[in-house]
């Protein structure tokens with residue numbers, strides 16, 4: 001399978017609960033292709049901004065919100081975006097707040113994750129005879145986080161605050177947390193909670209994509225006395241209010257992001273996986289290498305196996 005980046009798309013946006021399209025930009029086309037890891041959760045919409053820059057939008061839970069967080073085909077989602085040329089992803093997510101000072105309708109840029117998923121989500125491209133261990137010490141891209149944070153005043157005008165460098169706990173779901181769990185996460189130093197950052201952030205690292213999640217607070221989960229416990233109703237109501245702010249923030253970020261891409265500020269991710277492969281040549285599985293060509297067209301060169309096919 002070959003790379004398909006003739007559209008020159010370099011930026012991807014993943015929409016979460018309550019954000020199922022990015023329709024204030026001009027739609028150029030929709031793409032829905034199968035990847036070696038199956039179909040993505042939705043068509044990818046290729047849009048063009050006023051400066052002629054192409055942006056790919058993908059809905060994490062699919063049209064009409066049909067995949068629960070454990071079912072989201074994250075490997076296909078990230079592979080499809082990488083295959084069309086995406087180098088940078090901004091992922092949107094509705095989160096619960098575990099801190100008094102992070103109010104519903106505030107936005108958060110996490111810099112750390114605690115993984116409380118249960119191992120039931122496929123979360124690597126490197127298995128079955130081609131193994132690699134990616135460095136995941138810093139799950140988000142700090143350059144991207146800084147770039148987004150510079151535009152915090154876009155939100156402050158509307159009374160919301162943008163918080164930076166917070167710790168996100170990603171739980172399995174789909175049921176929300178018990179009160180004891182919510183308090184436990186607070187005692188661990190977690191600031192916000194969702195069900196979506198894992199494996200998305202891991203897979204983005206494996207694909208050498210600069211990835212930052214913009215979290216939008218919708219509720220105080222269930223730890224806060226006197227506050228309504230989280231329900232889908234509360235999340236959806238507050239996401240309806242958050243989505244206008246999310247689009248405003250994205251509009252402010254995009255010109256800056258495009259300039260940074262043109263200036264090569266995200267080049268350092270490229271080639272980072274070269275230090276992660278561990279399988280020796282004799283034990284490497286050819287089928288697995290073929291599969292990975294979809295996301296790494298130069299995988300044979302990288303593995304020193306150019307004489308293979």
Ligand SMILES: CSC[C@H]1O[C@H](OP(=O)(O)O)[C@H](O)[C@@H]1O
Nearest residue numbers: 016017069093094194195196235
């Ligand atoms: C609809 S409430 C729980 C749901 O909301 C968040 O989704 P997303 O991250 O895609 O915005 C959270 O992670 C859960 O999946």
Ligand SMILES: Nc1ncnc2[nH]cnc12
Nearest residue numbers: 094095096193194221230
């Ligand atoms: N309280 C919460 N727990 C997990 N995911 C969420 N998404 C929005 N609010 C949430």
